[in-house]
Amino acid sequence: MKPPQLKKLIDRYLKNNVTDKERQLVDEWYQSYEGDKNALSAEKEARLKKEIYRHVKGQIDTPSAKIRWLNITRYAAAAVTILLISVGLLFRKKAAEHSNKEAYTIIKTGTGQVRKLQLPDGSTVWLNAMSSIRVSEDFENKTFRNIYLDEGEAFFEVKKNPARPFLVITRNITTRVLGTSFNVKAYNKLNNATVTVRTGRVQVNDKQRQLAVLLPDQKIIYSIKDHTSIMVTGDGGKSKAWTDGQTILNQASFKELALAFKSLYGVQLTSKNKLTTSYKYNVTISSSHTVDQAMKIICSVHQNTFRRKNNEVIIY
Known part of the structure; x- marks a missing residue:
């Protein structure tokens, strides 16, 4: 990789126009230096040059072993200069990404605890023991009402609003509704995730495809290991029994x-x-x-x- 190519890579990275492999290469350089990089000390700058040099040396491929070292030395030195010019932009880009991360309210329950939560849109959530959900602090202003069930089980009574679909997102499946009541069970220790509908209608997807559209008293059992699912008849009323x-x-x-x-x-x-x-x-x-x-x-x-x-x- 010659200096002009490397400069183009940095430019494309800053524009978010790189492949995963190219992004990984640049990110490796960045991730080696967590912390405040806006003001590098002489010692840190020397370390950064050394690290960049090591990575660039590993990426350069020349046909002749006899001239490899001379070419590496020249290209690496030029690359260090290019990267140091770009490093401030990279750090500002990362800082901006960090500052733009969404803020969430996290609610957790312990052993034997069941909590009832009222969402800003009027929907109600019951959270079973040893469970955890995340709700965006900007929930009221979002087009999609996303709730992240990171662990455990929750029962939802969703306030109907066709303009703002309600999504329950777990590690493996997503349940989408407009207005209904249903139960989602997705403990990380279990092999399966389940969704049971009490009223209304929901759509259940995994990361690849739509799995099913469920009506009242229908239940889907999703195998986390095999990424397969079956739909069975279930008592939607009993799916809420744990809240009592x-x-x-x-x-x-x-x-x-x-x-x-x-x-x-x-x-x-x-x-x-x-x-x-x-x-x-x-x-x-x-x-x-x-x-x-x-x-x-x-x-x-x-x-x-x-x-x-x-x-x-x-x-x-």
């Missing part, structure tokens, strides 16, 4: 059962019985139940026994 302290598990895996138990009581549920990984659980646990009462209900499903040890409950 009733955790209803239907054909739940042991992993899902253990997560629900952890969310309710903050206690780790494990098993010494290898068969538990193949079991499915149909069980309802009330938040009013003690740990021992809940475990008696759970163990009655497959005739297991349990033992408590400190902050752990073991199924046998």
Whole structure:
């Protein structure tokens, strides 16, 4: 890469007109120097020159090994000059990007906590235990009412506004509505994400395509590993039961059962019985139940026994 080419690369970078590979090359130089780069000390400038020189040397490809070092020396020295001229622009560009980052209000819940939230548009959100959502501080002025469910489970009652679609965005799927009530479950520890509609109609997409349009009492189960989904009939009314302290598990895996138990009581549920990984659980646990009462209900499903040890409950 000759100096004129390198200068063009920097110019295109500043105009955001580069490939991912080219962006990575420039970003590597930048990311090596986090902090305030607007006023470089002599020591920092020397370090920067050395680092840029190292990267430029690695990128230059000349056909003749005999003359490689001379060409590298000349090109690298010129490149350092070009980059130092551009470095102030790069730093200002990064600073501007940082200052333009959107500000969010983050709401989290702990073990056994359920929170009811009122959004600025009149929509209502119930946030289940061990969950986290983000809402833009400029939510009222956005064309799209985006809510980020970063972890956990939430039930939404959305105020209808056709001009401003309401989107619930998780790590793997996005649910889009105009006005409806529905439940989204997307705990990062689970293999699946689910959306269940209580009223209205929603559209569910993953990062590649539309998965389904759901009507009341319909549910989609999305496999995070395989990126596949199935649509089943579900009781939309029961999808909200946890907001009233009733955790209803239907054909739940042991992993899902253990997560629900952890969310309710903050206690780790494990098993010494290898068969538990193949079991499915149909069980309802009330938040009013003690740990021992809940475990008696759970163990009655497959005739297991349990033992408590400190902050752990073991199924046998």
